[in-house]
């Protein structure tokens with residue numbers, strides 16, 4: 001098990017972002033799906049050790065890291081982690097090489113390995129020809145790819161990516177999904193995304209979060225299969241009792257009603273079944 005949380009609760013002031021969540025992750029690519037505000041970023045931030053849980057146990061790469069007294073374990077785990085936050089900060093005056101190298105240094109990588117590791121990470125995100133360009137001269141999609149390069153420079157055992165495909169054009173998304181699949185062969189990769197098609201193309205497992213709880217867990221194939229059981233006419237499995245659309249600010253797949261491709265229908269059905277079960 002690379003990452004495991006039990007009874008994980010995260011609050012932001014009075015708002016409960018995660019409500020006693022139990023989850024575990026093994027090597028492979030895991031998609032985290034859910035409407036806006038579901039709690040995906042709150043989960044990723046705890047797994048990245050950048051925020052502390054209010055309650056519950058967090059075990060990463062064999063070490064407990066959730067308690068304030070676990071700082072030594074956290075420091076050791078961070079060297080083996082990769083993390084791309086939703087909004088990632090960088091020094092605009094740095095070149096790509098300098099910035100990714102700086103992150104390698106923060107992760108205390110062996111100095112002899114840094115140069116080759118930086119070049120490899122930058123090449124893997126398709127920016128080899130811009131490695132000596134200043135980050136501030138790059139497009140938004142390229143900056144996002146620099147963010148992915150800094151997350152993978154240490155070949156992390158646990159890689160956490162919060163909305164990595166935001167801002168990437170369709171061709172880059174296709175390339176990035178291939179990279180995810182490759183990374184997932186040896187590492188545990190957890191990807192938060194709004195794009196159900198990212199999950200269909202790159203993830204082996206899906207966790208659907210809704211209002212701070214786990215609404216669904218299964219393989220991508222299971223979710224697609226669930227979508228296949230939904231009647232396109234609107235009365236399929238998991239339909240809300242009112243048969244209407246759900247009042248959400250998100251505007252995501254669940255709000256478009258039936259239709260869409262099988263995985264979108266699976267997402268909708270799983271979400272609605274969960275809402276019915278919890279009486280939401």
Ligand SMILES: Nc1ncnc2c1ncn2[C@@H]1O[C@H](COP(=O)(O)OP(=O)(O)OP(=O)(O)O)[C@@H](O)[C@H]1O
Nearest residue numbers: 012013015017034035036037038039040041042043
């Ligand atoms: N710093 C904060 N202060 C107050 N409330 C917060 C804070 N961060 C998150 N929240 C609230 O906690 C809940 C979970 O937020 P979180 O960002 O984890 O969701 P998410 O699934 O990542 O959403 P999105 O898909 O929009 O990125 C939301 O209701 C959000 O408004």
